[in-house]
Amino acid sequence: MSTGVNAILARPRIITIAALGILIAAAWAWILGGAAMGPGAPPDEATMGGMVMEPSASWSTDQLAIVFLMWWTMMVAMMLPSAAPTILLYERVARNVPQGRTPAIAGFLCGYLLAWGLFSGIATLMQFWLTRWALIAPMTMASQSTRLSGTILIAAGAYQLSPLKSACLRHCHNPAGFLSRHYRAGTFGALRMGALHGAICVGCCWLLMALLFVAGVMNVVWIALLTILVASEKLLPLDRVISVIVGLACFIGGGLMLWS
Numbered sequence: 001m002s003t004g005v006n007a008i009l010a011r012p013r014i015i016t017i018a019a020l021g022i023l024i025a026a027a028w029a030w031i032l033g034g035a036a037m038g039p040g041a042p043p044d045e046a047t048m049g050g051m052v053m054e055p056s057a058s059w060s061t062d063q064l065a066i067v068f069l070m071w072w073t074m075m076v077a078m079m080l081p082s083a084a085p086t087i088l089l090y091e092r093v094a095r096n097v098p099q100g101r102t103p104a105i106a107g108f109l110c111g112y113l114l115a116w117g118l119f120s121g122i123a124t125l126m127q128f129w130l131t132r133w134a135l136i137a138p139m140t141m142a143s144q145s146t147r148l149s150g151t152i153l154i155a156a157g158a159y160q161l162s163p164l165k166s167a168c169l170r171h172c173h174n175p176a177g178f179l180s181r182h183y184r185a186g187t188f189g190a191l192r193m194g195a196l197h198g199a200i201c202v203g204c205c206w207l208l209m210a211l212l213f214v215a216g217v218m219n220v221v222w223i224a225l226l227t228i229l230v231a232s233e234k235l236l237p238l239d240r241v242i243s244v245i246v247g248l249a250c251f252i253g254g255g256l257m258l259w260s
Contacts, residue, residue: 016091016105020084027077034070034218059128067127071120072113074223075209079116079201082231086175086197087112093179094190107190108197115198119206130213142216146257149214153254156207160247168204169243171197172234205230211250 059067087109094104130136135145143149159165171178178200182193208226215222233242 013088013091013095016088019109020080020087023076024080027073027080030073031077031218031223032220058132064124064128068120068124070218071123071127072117074212074217075116075120076113078209078223078227078230079205081227082172082234083112083197083201085235086172086178089175090179090190090193093183103187104190107187108194111191111194111196112198112201113194114191115195115202119202119209123209127213127217136213136217140216141213141218143214146260150254150257152207152210152214153250153257155254156211157247157250157252157254159207160243160250165204165243166240168200169233169240171200172204173237204233208246 087105090108091105094108127136127141130143130148131138135148136142137144143152178197179193182196184190184192208230211226212219212222229242229246232238236242
């Protein structure tokens with residue numbers, strides 16, 4: 001192995017940045033590839049990853065697995081960019097630990113992704129039931145019920161203005177404080193910290209993710225907009241301004257839908 005390669009491998013930060021970049025790029029490539037399959041499907045069917053998502057009362061195990069993978073991949077694409085600063089800060093902290101730096105960083109990342117994996121499982125079950133009740137279209141995976149859309153928008157708007165949202169955002173705005181309060185040594189400690197940070201991120205964004213049921217679960221434009229929104233909320237020094245604006249917009253939009 002060349003000296004240059006050895007020098008790169010000796011720098012955990014470079015490896016961490018590269019791993020995050022590869023994960024995000026692969027997730028977005030999968031989303032764009034899957035979305036491209038949708039328009040060619042028959043009008044009463046939808047495809048995801050080449051599999052037909054039938055509008056029937058039950059899905060096969062393979063179909064459930066595909067929908068779960070779809071949600072989890074979307075969460076990787078949407079959430080990792082805004083979580084990257086905390087992961088990189090943890091890498092800097094772990095760099096000073098004499099042993100197990102790379103396993104600790106990997107453990108933190110795995111814990112974070114596991115938290116969103118749990119959310120993805122719940123979202124998969126919600127999509128199954130909403131499809132079964134004919135509230136979302138099986139092809140577009142978007143709401144076909146004005147009442148459902150309005151309710152989700154109002155719920156998202158109310159949550160954006162809630163104290164719980166504020167508390168979760170405070171954690172996201174202060175990754176150093178989070179790491180100092182919850183630091184645990186070792187790979188298992190890193191896994192626990194990553195899962196806790198992921199749970200806080202889920203608490204911050206879960207109802208924003210529910211907006212995908214309104215616009216279409218594989219609507220690439222909405223996925224991109226929500227990614228930018230989540231990153232803006234967490235990374236820009238605007239306190240609650242963005243959350244309040246989005247919350248009021250959702251509240252008004254949902255109200256107009258329900259009372260029109």
